[in-house]
Amino acid sequence: MRRLFPVTDETPDQAREWSLAELAAAYAYPEPADGAPAPWLRANMVSTLDGAAQHEGHSQPISSAADMRVFGTLRALADVIVVGAETVRQEGYRPARARAEFAAARQAAGQGPAPAIAVVTAGLELDFSLPLFTSPLVPTLILTGAAAAPDRVAAAEKAGARVVVAGEGMGVEPARAVNALAGLGHTRLLTEGGPRLLGQLVAAGVLDELCLTVSPMLTAGDAQRITGGPSVAVPRRFGLVSLLEEEGFLFSRYARS
Secondary structure, three states, X not given: OEEEEOOOXXXXXXXXXXXXXXXXXXXXXXXXXXXXXXXXXXXXXXXXXXOOOOEOOEOHHHOOHXXXXXXXXXXXXXXXEEEEHHHHHHHOOOOOOOOHHHHHHHHHOOOOOOOEEEEEOOOOOOOOOOHHHHOOOOOOEEEEOOOOOHHHHHHHHHOOOEEEEOOOOOOOOHHHHHXXXXXXXXXXXXXXXXXXXXXXXXXXXXXXXXXXXXXXXXXXXXXXXXXXXXXXXXXXXXXXXXXXXXXXXXXXXXXXX
């Protein structure tokens, strides 16, 4: 892996495999300006050169070993991983696992052994017999609206999930979801999509950072982009924080300007 930006005196000319500690330092969450914990929501997505966020319904075919190392590092840094219900169903989401390589750092940061998974869903049409709900290291969270069906809420709670109301109607209000998670002590937030959820977060103006892997592949077809849903009135400007490269894959990190 090579660092392309920012360029420093320590930037090596030759590529080499980075340690997990180096990756964690490159993707560290920003420190609050006043020292008080504040929520920071970052997204991690992958896209092909022609804008596809998946191939045949899955992101794995456009990923790489280096991308999965970044994926695992970002998870290890997070308090909670926010994901849409459709992505849970399509990608077969499982609980986040504890990583021995990050155990000491997580303990020093006051974090549990693994991040919680927070599923954003209006209808709670989820299979509560899956390991995501039956055997997580920390209870899975369900973010939903106040008008969610009581029987589905009861089924989620019976399965061991913690239901968090983050909207007045059926759906979830992004800003309220961020605040609700921060109220639970989760300020290092990571979302892995899918595209519809990420589009909602962008439209609501609550996304602080985008970690985007650009895959050196072309797929054509009509696959979704990394965001979906209605467009924003004015495009939102983000600034480049860092850019890494390995085997043609670009690992960019952008933060709101």
